Amino acid sequence: MSLSRRGLFVATLTMLFMSTQAQAWWIFGKDTKYAKTKYPIVLVGGIIAFDDIAGIDYFYGIEDDLKSYGAKVYTSNVSALQSNEYRGEELIIQIENYLAVTGASKVNLIAHSQGAATSRYVAAVRPDLIASVTSVHGENRGTPIADVIGGLIPEGSGTEGFADAIAGAFGAFWEFLSGGPNPSEQSASAVLADSTTAGMAEFNQRYPQAMPTSACGTSGAHTVNGVSYWSWGGTGVHTNLLDPFDTLLVSVTQFAFAPGVKHDGVLPLCGMYLGKPIRHNYNHNHADAIRQLFGLMGWETDPKTLYRNQANRIKNAGL
16 A cells, blocks of 8 residues: 555544544444433423323434433423423422432433423522533523514403413323323413513523523523533524424414524524533524424434534533
8 A cells, every 4th residue: 555545544544533433433333331421311391391292202312312322311291381480390300200210419401492491490499409401492581482472462361361271271181192290280371471581581580590691692601509501502494395393483483583583483593592502503493403393304413413412511521
């Protein structure tokens, strides 16, 4: 082999090794300790959260992927339609059960959408239970969609009562399907109130941990009361023509966002930042972040890789 060819061969092997390291692959197979964190990981869903329904996971394919790389993972099952604090109290009970089963002293929360606010509440009131919180397309400043809906359904009106009854019935049925904790205690009005920009501003005053201090700040305190915080997000909307969720985001939610505002179809970019930012310009929409519907996405990094790499990041932080 000539010197130039030998050099090219060595360079190619080096690049291959470096790239496979980043994806937790080794020459002789998968690194089954790549995502093995010190403390268990708990995945926390957003509005209409569930662990699985009829074998379909909320975090579609993500839990199994993390487990295959060595992580101990649980998917929480808090109320589908309730306030951040209410869901947070449910999550505390579930975390205590996970800790009793595993013998661990803390957990790492990786949370999507309203799950971020739910997790932030738990970390604020029970930091002794939490090693880290990772916000994935997190609802940390509310959404203008809730503002618009709130304007159409005045608080205390008969319209609100009727809408809450219909949504509550749906939430109860959803909880029944998923085996949720409180099927009869669902409240769409509570979710709506917490999801408005004003509602989340009040929430952030009560629980400001790791929130950027400026209106559209991109980073907050990385560690507060012994809890580490990270976040990532995206600004994709219609990322796959075959995905019905994308059509819904394009045709229904677009009206709520002012021209020029970057968003993922549900949440504005400015509201996704929390703690230490990882990256917030993935071409993922709000549903892509949890690989819905059934893993249909555009040409962007598979979210399974993002969760897996975050688990490795948490592992390397000693958590």
